Amino acid sequence: MKKALLVIDVQNGMFQEGNVVYKGERMLQNLKDLIVQARSTETPIFYIQHNAPAGNLLEYGTKGWEIHPELTPKKNQDVIIQKTTPDSFYNTSLDEELKKQGIEHLVVAGIQTEACVDTTCRRAFSMEYKVTLVSDTHSTWNSQDITAQQIINHHNEVLRWFAAVYPSKDITFDR
Structure with a gap:
């Protein structure tokens, strides 16, 4: 079963000084390790990039919208999917791109746990993809009521x- 790594919304705007996503540095390191492993096994990597309306942190074309520089996608190798809702499949080419490459299993990581990560996991499952959520490689911020x-x-x-839920140290990509 062919796997792909799905990196959701790891964009500069999520790392604003004074409002960095929870344990952002650890999450970035775990993601970088997963990306190295994925590349070494020629596992496809899909970057999901949120496009927010004008004036918002993730406004298309702004510095905040750009994918975090420590995770720079490789041109002509990685796929970047643009989205405007928490669902990485809704009104995007994600499903089509995954099918083109024969991918049936998604390894999901990124931001924001209770929004885009949650919605994309559930939608992928409903679309009959096998899903693995990387338990220590998704993050969010404190809410008013809970941490x-x-x-x-x-x-x-x-x-x-x-989804199967595993820490990054237990994730493997096969050649």
């Missing part, structure tokens, strides 16, 4: 209905 860590823990439990 970012509680949100992450909760989603790692709830999303087990839709």
Whole structure:
């Protein structure tokens, strides 16, 4: 079963000084390690890039919208999918691009746990993809009522209905 790594919304705007996503540096390091492993096994990497309306942090074409520089996609190798909703499949070419490459299993990481990561995992499952959520490689911010860590823990439990959930050290990509 051919796998792909899906990197959701790891954009500069998520790392604003004074409002960096929870444990952002650790998440970036885990992602960089996954990307190295994926590249070494020729596993396709799909970057999902959120496009927010004008005036927002992830406004198309702005510095905040750009993919984080530590995760720079390789031209003519990685696929970048533009989206405007939490669902990486809705009104995008993601499904078509995955099918073109014969991909049936998605390894999901990125931002924001309770929005884009959650929605994309559930949608991928409904579209009959096998899904693996990387438990220590998605993140969010504290909400008014609960901490970012509680949100992450909760989603790692709830999303087990839709995905296998493993830490990054247990993720493997086959050649």
